[in-house]
Amino acid sequence: MTFPYTIETDPNLVDYDQVTDVLHKAGLGSSSDRSANEKAFKNSDITIFIKDGDKVIGVGRALTDFVSQGAIYNVAVDPDYQKQHVGHTIITTLLEKLQGINIILYTHPQTLTLYEKYGFKRNKTAFSHFGHGTAEGLQWMEDEGFFLPDGYRFESEIGRY
Template structure:
């Protein structure tokens, strides 16, 4: 494996981003929506194996004290190799001065606990499609 990390949005394969996100049921948004979301983020991490985009994530932040991490995904054929951890660690370097909230799939909570994240007792959310997210296990 020939790993490299890129922290900008120039020249990224947004179709591949959409494909990976869709594979895990994280989003059905078209590539241009992902491009806009990543471009409007505080920090981005794109992980490549050679020329192949294999993982990514992004952080939003006020740049002062608060940040949130979203869209952590690794192509399924690369799972179990510590690459998700690599993406998180890279993003955390960019927001090390902040409290960080992480938004994840319910199936991945234990993974993030191993990285030091803790469950919140007071987190609240307002979703556009609460019935679907309740069915998926995101909300009560």
């Protein structure tokens, strides 16, 4: 099967209203985050935009030192284009560009098994600190299952601390 869409990697050659729309439709932000999204993508080391003609239909980005560590963020596909290998193309392109280094990926609990198909492993030693999160946003993340319960301990930790 030939991939019918265009892969754009230059963050200066996309419409950030469209990028914001894709992120919003995928549940990764509000429709008013245009300037923040533009800044985030333009400050990233690697960017991937999938386009159907002039329309942005999928996005993803990564931060990396290109030596040992990288992190993937904002992988999103317009719901009208899901199940057409758009997300697969974003992930595999990012993984190719980050080849040979450790990669972390932060995702929604409902997509955990998707990333396992690409070799990602769940990590029990990671932490997150949301310095700019709102109380409402953090509560949504709590309700969606992003966090382990306060005081949660894996069996191997019990009695060690």
